[in-house]
Amino acid sequence: MTESGAALVIPVYTLDQYAAAILRRAGGRPRSRPIGELEREIVIGRLLKERAGLGQLTALGRSADRPGVARAFAGAITEMTQAAASPEQVERTLTGGAAPAGVHADFLAVWRDYEDFLEAHGLSDGEDLYADAARALKAQGRQALGDPERVWFDQFFNVTPAEAALISAVARLVPATCVSLACTQCDDTDFVVERVRRLVEPAAVEVRVPGECGPTVAGTGASVSHSTLELSIMTAPGPAAEAREVAREVKRLIVEEGRRPWEICIASADSAEFIPALLEAFEEFGVACAAPRKRLLSSSMLVLDCVALADAAASRHSGFDLVRLLASPYIGRGPACAAQTARAIGVKGLKLTTGRWKARLRRTDECGDALALVETLAEAWSGNFGKSGGLADRAREFRGLLAAVGMPESIMAVDNRDWAVESWAAWRAFNSLLDEIARSAGDGEAGGDGGWAEFARILGSAIRRRSFPLERPDPAGVKVVGPARAAESEWPVLLLSGMAEGTFPRKMRRPWMFKEDDLERLARSGVGVMLPREHAAMERFIFNAAVGAAIDRLYITYPSSATDGSSVRRSFFVDELLDSMGISAEDERRITASISPRDVFPRRLGMAASPRELALCVLAFARAHGQAHEQAAQLMPEVREWSRQRPDLWEIASWWKDRSAQGQGPGFSVYSGAVGAPDLVDSLRTKMLLGAVWSAGHFDDYLRCPFAFFCSRVLQLGAVEEAPDEPTPLTRGGVLHDILRRFFERHLGSCLVPSKIDDYHSEMASIAREELDKVDIEAISMSGPAWEAYRSSIIAQAIRTLDAQVELACKTDGFWSPAHVEWSFGLAFRPDAAPSSVREYLILSGGLRVCGRVDRIDIGPDGALAIYDYKSGSSANLPKFNEIKEADEVQLGVYVLAVERLLASSSQPVAGAWYYSLRDNRMGSGVWREEYHDRFAAERRRGGKLSSEEWREYVDRVQASALDVAGKAAAGVFHIAPRKPSSCAWCNYRRVCQVYMLDLEALSQSAAGDGDTCTGGDCRG
């Protein structure tokens, strides 16, 4: 007692602290250490595996180690311990005294193994602390409690039986023990109060209804428990938009109404989408928040790189992707170095062992950093690495491996500074994950590679569930909690958010090993499991208790759609609340703000809540100014005023305005693909016309899609291919080309005859084997047997092609004999080129130079020449007769021009030019002179048959089309205009042109309007 009054110190504990204090006073100690969540799951996974290995799991069998089983068992065991149940009690209830069977037997066996493990290792599980404290009270009486006269347990309305056991034990020693509940009246209030009373007796239960005195919702005439409570409803399209609007309203309350952040609480049941989006919005809007902003470990590049290193260690004997590790700025040298290495070795995604990596990298000069990294890894993986021990040894080895590649020091490297703080936070959380995995190790666990594979799997799965904090919470900031926590206190302003059907009431999680009647039986026998109807009642109670926790203002917010755009209903609890308050539909409309998708970003400057939003607003206004001059006078002064404090924004806005004005100019749109800058057009003129050498294939590339041509031929953007699981069609086609070239080189000047077919077969097979031996199979992730099967298929295909050629020779009475194989013009000589090849270019009018290589040219007895171009695809995918004839595809036509001008004598006609499908072994499409129709056995194919006059017209058309293409490219015309949708299917530039976002039809029309339509004809996708 002092002069100014009484001084009292009332100790306040959480229930965990209180239980630990009891154990301390009782002279006992909490069991050495509580087991972690991940640790529990690993231990249970191992116990499952052991039992499965011994054949002791009757229902699960070998599926015991499937993903999710250990997690489900861990969840069910936790639920049983929260219900204060023992394995014996559960077994008695489920079996009625008989031997347990099926999945129940498996569950009970693993649960007992787990209890034994905890006992043997001195560990405790979540609820053990309460049970131990209750036991200590029973054994030692009041002395373990100190000397309290009264004990209050506040707001335990969803008390678990394990917690209740401790409260009951206290109440038996201190008669003035009570559990106080603050709640509002609802249909389920009595049920919840009765449940608490039953569980905690002999403790008394005090129920308090806050603000009982009066009844109106401001301005509506409706009533709730608080006299001046103001209710508002907000709905927005999707959880992210809802979160943004909630954050905007909170900022408004603080800035405009002078609310203190700590007076405001946001309660949401949607922790997956709403809360992360809300915390991001608070960060952007500069609102202090009492919850830490978190991010999943799997969203940290640093952590993903570490897991990639663990994966590499697990697959070090079969092959790992070194370039992936090299791309990491923490483990390797960063993306630029990785890209350089991938280009140097010509492929990415390659998986090799350290030995094979070293051999491959030593062949290439530019790979010094990659070689250094692989040598570091080889060194770290040598000796006894991964040879014995369990997860603890794997964790130790992994730490050594990380240190060898420079972690964690590399986090602070100069290049990583921008991300250092965030990466360091992720590293700390990842490190504690490694500690937990190491602690979970039991004795006698299997070692070797299985251990590393298991370790990498556990890491990969854990990082998708663990998060790391991005910044410290501000204790004086806005509270962000779940609905149950919100209901524990009173709040001047409360926002109940995420109130969508399926989110609140939350779905009840029932362990799949128990059916509903199992739960009923357990509940009837006194095991305190929660039944579905009880869960629903509890959720309704929590909702109403949370509503009752609001003092001045209550907001109910919900998303009107899901993230994928599907519509979502609001929680029926909201409807029940409005009904109970007597709010009419008209009143509801008045207090509801519906945010449309258009308004998620503010369109009025006064609504901007962050510099980013302000910038967006200013840009939008500047754009409007550029497009509508009559509005500018009204808008720009406002923009000017706002940008007075942010001159940088004004610069951006001016730039945007100029750009918008430029966009009004002819032929310009974001996606028009027209190069407009005069200096670039000048350089294109040189590059595409005067200094250019076109190949026949280049013309067709442009005709298929001018923009793809721009990327590949002008910008020369080349993607490094992924190492495929099997040879690509390109590799297959290349090998077949080489096989056929070598075969026909040996048969120049003589037509194929059926009588020699056996000799041809063995000759072809031996050439094919030799060519296949040259393939770089290291760059293909293919098993030995699969490669052998593939070899056989190529040899068989070459033989089939040969048979088809002999058959064709029969049909055409041996008219044609191969004369030139790989005949080139305008190209440097290669050893495999035909000796008749020429260095001269084909010169088109205006001096345009063209080069090319023809796969095969046959000659007839009259000197006529037939041109063949091999294609690896099926004949159905080849250009159509009409496309060739109309010069929408010009490759064959360019060959015709080249052969006529550079190879044939004046008396030698070119009889025809054909695409030959190696897949179907037939002549696909082409053009030919009508007098040679039968000589090509063209039979009913007539689409490419041309009279002499038509032939001349065709050749002229090809020339005109090629010149037109070159002219457009020189003028900078590169529309996104694929001639067929199929052109886009395998195009490497989809992500550059973003064709999937475009309305190609509209685009082709706009291109037509510019007078620059693509000559490819059908521009529609």
Ligand code: SF4
């Ligand atoms: S994806 Fe289609 S539109 Fe885009 S560049 Fe390739 S072919 Fe052209």
